[in-house]
Amino acid sequence: METLAALGHGFAVALTPYNLLWALVGVTVGTAVGVLPGIGPALTVALLLPVTYNLDPTAAFIMFGGIYYGAMYGSSTTSILLNTPGESGSIVTAIDGHAMARQGRGAQALATAAIGSFIAGTIATIALTFVAPAMVRLALLFGPAEYFALMVLALTTVTAVLGNSLVRGLSSLFLGLALGLVGIDLQTGQARFTLGIPELLDGIDTVIVAVGLFAVGETLYVAARSRYETEELYALRGSIWLSREDWARSWKPWLRGTALGFPIGALPAGGTEIPTFLSYLLEKRLSKRPEEFGKGAIEAVAGPEAANNASVAGTMAPLLALGLPTSATAAIMLAAFQQYGLQPGPLLFESNPGLVWGLIASLYIGNALLLVLNLPLVGLWVRLLTIPKPWLYAGILLFATMGAYTLNNNVFDLILLWVIGLIGFGMRVLEVPVAPCIVGLILGPLAEQQFRRALAISQGDPSVFVTHPLALLLFAIAAVLLLTPAVLRYRQRRLAS
Amino acid sequence: MTTGRSLRIGESVLGLCVLGLGLFIALQTFRMKVAPIHAAVGPRLFPYLIGAGLIVLGILVLREAWFGRIAHAEGVELDWPPVGIIAAGLVLQMLLLERLGWILAGGLLFMVVARAFGSPRVHLDAALGLVLAGLIFVLFNYGLDLRLPAGILAPLLAPAG
Structure with a gap:
């Protein structure tokens, strides 16, 4: 009941014309960056951080939430019509979605994706409404030792589940942790790894790293590959309405996708890719017509598209209740909280309920707006795909350098952007995932703080991390996640030989 | 055409960079002049841990580069x-x-x-x-x-x- 009252208050905040306007801006921008390949929600929020510096934080987060939701809607359009996923959460959608487009059923694929996203987004936002306060109650039991253990778990899962090589994922994570060390140590005032450069005393900004890896690195990679990739855009034809059979085949995958997406997003398991892959496999297993999968099965679009939206709602729960980002976009949003001097967690629910519940309420509203934007107006977004590639990427780099420069009005940040962009290009070529680096950069310093705080409380006795049952449990889960793939591979090799 | 061989060289460069970064962090931390403080953990523990992690990972990446599975095993065209x-x-x-x-x-x-x-x-x-x-x-x-x-x-x- 208390939760519903809080949510009601949130709607009062979100429905003011001013905040409604920012929700609309957010979902529109989100859909656009979702549709456009090469630019995603993490990069967009990062680029908007300097711009929103003077904006009211509630309005800014309402916009960021809209961007995150909107990107998941928009990316399905690109997957289906262009066979290039707009975001990593829509990789699976491209398989059957594009096959449907080739058969002239692109409109139906878009419709099942949009309606599924709406249903999943709404159910998952309801779940978020009730799970977030529960997480807050859990968080109240947490001391520094538990927070440290939780952060180690989040860092482990983000790394272990992404990419196909644990060593490469860990390298990316440790690069992020190393970048996070740069600057003045908060506890002692000791300057670390600043190489005598005064600009580095404040540390390396998350925005620079995110923009460098996602915009500059990605643009360089696309430039290197652009001669070899051919894309074919399929026009939309015929009615966009789903037939009775389409509905019958879609509604169960929507619900199952939601059931997979939300918990996986909410547990620190990182990103939108995993639930979409799981949803695809599940639908194939359950389908009476598994032979259609890969050749345009509507279930294979409905399930994963529901899953990616649900997982986005899921990532908001640990972000708001624990201050724990489980995806690159959530990591940038945590940086946004820091920019405003806010600390997500139980205290934020107490001190700033207008922001927290206004944001959650605006997610309901944004979801409804997105259904309108993406179903009747989908034709407008398809036009975005006709922007010539040279202009698209030239524009992305123009905005990237603008975002980096305006952080501190400093050319030094552009040099840093360039260096990190080249590193990002190398990572892209060698298939080193970049998300662990971003999450490591932002969580590393927080984890160090909690670690030192825990030891200060225990007067230097390191056994706090194993004598607290919750902390021990979290460490154990992290160890299992890290070691399981290695053990499985070892057993496979033994069986093979 | 970037072949498997040059990709292995690329992986080796990655391994050497990670290893080098780890050694650099360890060395810098060792040289860091720290004011004597009474806190249980000073500003040097985490850099040491991260440096050590990078050194181990660098060696593992080098091992993967020469004996393991690399990215784009079939080669990748880069312009x-x-x-x-x-x-x-x-x-x-x-x-x-x-x-x-x-x-x-x-x-x-x-x-x-x-x-x-x-x-x-x-x-x-x-x-x-x-x-x-x-x-x-x-x-x-x-x-x-x-x-x-x-x-x-x-x-x-x-x-x-």
Whole structure:
């Protein structure tokens, strides 16, 4: 009941014309960056951080939430019509979605994706409404030792589940942790790894790293590959309405996708890719017509598209209740909280309920707006795909350098952007995932703080991390996640030989 | 064509970089002059841990590079000139931004990147880049409270209010 009252208050905040306007801006921008390949929600929020510096934080987060939701809607359009996923959460959608487009059923694929996203987004936002306060109650039991253990778990899962090589994922994570060390140590005032450069005393900004890896690195990679990739855009034809059979085949995958997406997003398991892959496999297993999968099965679009939206709602729960980002976009949003001097967690629910519940309420509203934007107006977004590639990427780099420069009005940040962009290009070529680096950069310093705080409380006795049952449990889960793939591979090799 | 062999070299470079970064962090931490404090953990423990982690990972990446499975095992086509042009364009913008101002430097960057992606219409690209950079300039300096450098166009542009 208390939760519903809080949510009601949130709607009062979100429905003011001013905040409604920012929700609309957010979902529109989100859909656009979702549709456009090469630019995603993490990069967009990062680029908007300097711009929103003077904006009211509630309005800014309402916009960021809209961007995150909107990107998941928009990316399905690109997957289906262009066979290039707009975001990593829509990789699976491209398989059957594009096959449907080739058969002239692109409109139906878009419709099942949009309606599924709406249903999943709404159910998952309801779940978020009730799970977030529960997480807050859990968080109240947490001391520094538990927070440290939780952060180690989040860092482990983000790394272990992404990419196909644990060593490469860990390298990316440790690069992020190393970048996070740069600057003045908060506890002692000791300057670390600043190489005598005064600009580095404040540390390396998350925005620079995110923009460098996602915009500059990605643009360089696309430039290197652009001669070899051919894309074919399929026009939309015929009615966009789903037939009775389409509905019958879609509604169960929507619900199952939601059931997979939300918990996986909410547990620190990182990103939108995993639930979409799981949803695809599940639908194939359950389908009476598994032979259609890969050749345009509507279930294979409905399930994963529901899953990616649900997982986005899921990532908001640990972000708001624990201050724990489980995806690159959530990591940038945590940086946004820091920019405003806010600390997500139980205290934020107490001190700033207008922001927290206004944001959650605006997610309901944004979801409804997105259904309108993406179903009747989908034709407008398809036009975005006709922007010539040279202009698209030239524009992305123009905005990237603008975002980096305006952080501190400093050319030094552009040099840093360039260096990190080249590193990002190398990572892209060698298939080193970049998300662990971003999450490591932002969580590393927080984890160090909690670690030192825990030891200060225990007067230097390191056994706090194993004598607290919750902390021990979290460490154990992290160890299992890290070691399981290695053990499985070892057993496979033994069986093979 | 970038073959498996050069990709293995690329992986080795990655391994050496990770290893080198780890050694650098460990060495810098060792040399760090720390004021004597009474805290249980000083500012050196985490750098040591991260440095050690990077050293181990660097060795593992090197092992993977020569004996394990690498990315793009079937080889990957990479076109290097556009990468070089874009990287050079970004350096050019860094050098010119505060001299020529945002609009000219940004327009130039736009043109260079579009060219690197194979756009044939250089004049149109330049015009579009100048318009886009100009719009960003107007929005930022007059609409938002941010300052992009006006550079040599300063006499033509009204000071932000």
